[in-house]
Each structure stands twice: as C-alpha cells, then as structure tokens.
Amino acid sequence: GENVEQHPSTLSVQEGDSAVIKCTYSDSASNYFPWYKQELGKRPQLIIDIRSNVGEKKDQRIAVTLNKTAKHFSLHITETQPEDSAVYFCAASSNNNNDMRFGAGTRLTVKP
Amino acid sequence: NAGVTQTPKFQVLKTGQSMTLQCAQDMNHNSMYWYRQDPGMGLRLIYYSASEGTTDKGEVPNGYNVSRLNKREFSLRLESAAPSQTSVYFCASRGSTGLGQPQHFGDGTRLSIL
Numbered sequence: 001g002e003n004v005e006q007h008p009s010t011l012s013v014q015e016g017d018s019a020v021i022k023c024t025y026s027d028s029a030s031n032y033f034p035w036y037k038q039e040l041g042k043r044p045q046l047i048i049d050i051r052s053n054v055g056e057k058k059d060q061r062i063a064v065t066l067n068k069t070a071k072h073f074s075l076h077i078t079e080t081q082p083e084d085s086a087v088y089f090c091a092a093s094s095n096n097n098n099d100m101r102f103g104a105g106t107r108l109t110v111k112p
Numbered sequence: 113n114a115g116v117t118q119t120p121k122f123q124v125l126k127t128g129q130s131m132t133l134q135c136a137q138d139m140n141h142n143s144m145y146w147y148r149q150d151p152g153m154g155l156r157l158i159y160y161s162a163s164e165g166t167t168d169k170g171e172v173p174n175g176y177n178v179s180r181l182n183k184r185e186f187s188l189r190l191e192s193a194a195p196s197q198t199s200v201y202f203c204a205s206r207g208s209t210g211l212g213q214p215q216h217f218g219d220g221t222r223l224s225i226l
C-alpha cells in the first residue's frame with residue numbers, strides 16, 4: 001500500500017518568511033495529492049490539492065509542486081502570517097481516493 | 113448546509129464498554145470514511161464505505177465495526193472499548209464525480225477510554 005512520509009515534523013519561521021513542507025510517497029499509481037490544514041482542536045481543512053497531470057499549482061500565498069519521477073511533492077507558503085500557525089498534513093491517493101494515506105503532519109509556528 | 117456532522121463531540125468510556133459514533137453528511141456524497149488521529153501519526157483509515165450498502169476495511173480496522181445506514185449516515189461501533197482506542201475520531205465524506213476529489217471532514221469525536 002501507499003506510504004507517505006512528511007518532513008519536517010515541526011517548523012518555526014518568522015512572520016513574513018517562507019515555509020516549505022516536503023512529502024514523499026511510495027506508490028507510483030498515486031495521482032492525487034491534497035494538503036490539509038488543522039488548527040488546534042479543529043477539523044482538517046483542505047487548503048490546496050494537485051493532480052498528477054500538473055507540476056505546480058498556486059493559490060495566493062500557497063503553492064504546491066509535484067515531482068512524479070522522484071515521487072515527492074511540497075507545500076510552499078510565502079509571506080507567512082501568525083494565522084498560518086497550524087498542523088499541515090499531506091496525503092496521496094490513486095483514482096478512487098479510498099486508499100488515501102496521510103503524512104504524520106508538520107506543526108508550523110509563525111512568530112510575530 | 114452543515115457538511116459532515118459527528119456526534120458526540122466528547123465521550124469517556126470504561127474499558128469493556130461499547131458505544132457507537134454517529135456521522136451524517138448532507139452533501140449527497142457516495143463515499144464516507146472513518147479515521148483515527150493520534151499524536152505524531154497523522155490520520156489513519158479505520159473503515160470506509162465507497163457507496164451505500166458497501167463497507168471495507170482500512171489500515172487499522174481491528175476492534176471496530178461500521179454500518180452504512182443509508183447514503184447520509186455512516187456509524188462506527190466499538191464493541192468492547194480498550195485504552196488503546198483512546199483517540200480523536202474523524203468522519204469524512206467525498207463526492208465521486210471526477211478524479212481526485214477531496215475529502216470533507218467532520219469536527220471529530222474525542223474519545224477517552226479509562
């Protein structure tokens with residue numbers, strides 16, 4: 001089955017700096033890669049996703065890149081703000097999504 | 113629309129007790145999922161239901177049972193709770209139109225077993 005590894009487990013940045021979180025996956029059949037943000041005590045919420053037919057996707061300050069050859073994908077947050085502080089999860093799945101596997105999470109702290 | 117609704121939000125059980133976690137979605141989604149979330153381990157799939165009338169095991173099914181009551185509702189049952197089942201449980205649903213659709217999560221049930 002799919003195995004997703006996520007690094008780093010914790011990340012602390014200064015407000016305004018960029019943050020990068022990296023994930024690797026094992027199953028070459030995976031073709032859908034969502035990223036979720038989870039604030040303390042809240043539900044995971046989708047912030048961006050990418051499908052294997054594209055290499056990069058941007059949404060304002062958030063971008064995701066995908067390298068299918070190397071089986072890794074990354075989340076980039078620019079101009080970080082204190083409200084970006086949360087746990088971020090990457091995930092990978094194939095077409096039916098029923099095999100989705102999540103990374104262990106990255107706790108991002110943005111210091112004002 | 114409420115999205116995905118889970119009940120209860122909190123529960124404390126004694127070892128050996130049973131209980132059922134309820135989940136309902138109002139998005140007309142075909143697929144529904146139960147995850148558990150433990151510190152440092154992300155979200156692990158317990159069971160899922162790809163459509164009404166079907167259920168399948170996920171990554172960590174031991175000690176749990178599920179019922180897809182209808183298209184809206186998907187319940188998770190602990191027959192004899194164990195301390196190792198102390199966790200936060202999330203229900204999720206997903207539409208099945210098109211490839212690579214995101215899962216939508218409920219607010220979670222925080223379960224402690226003494």
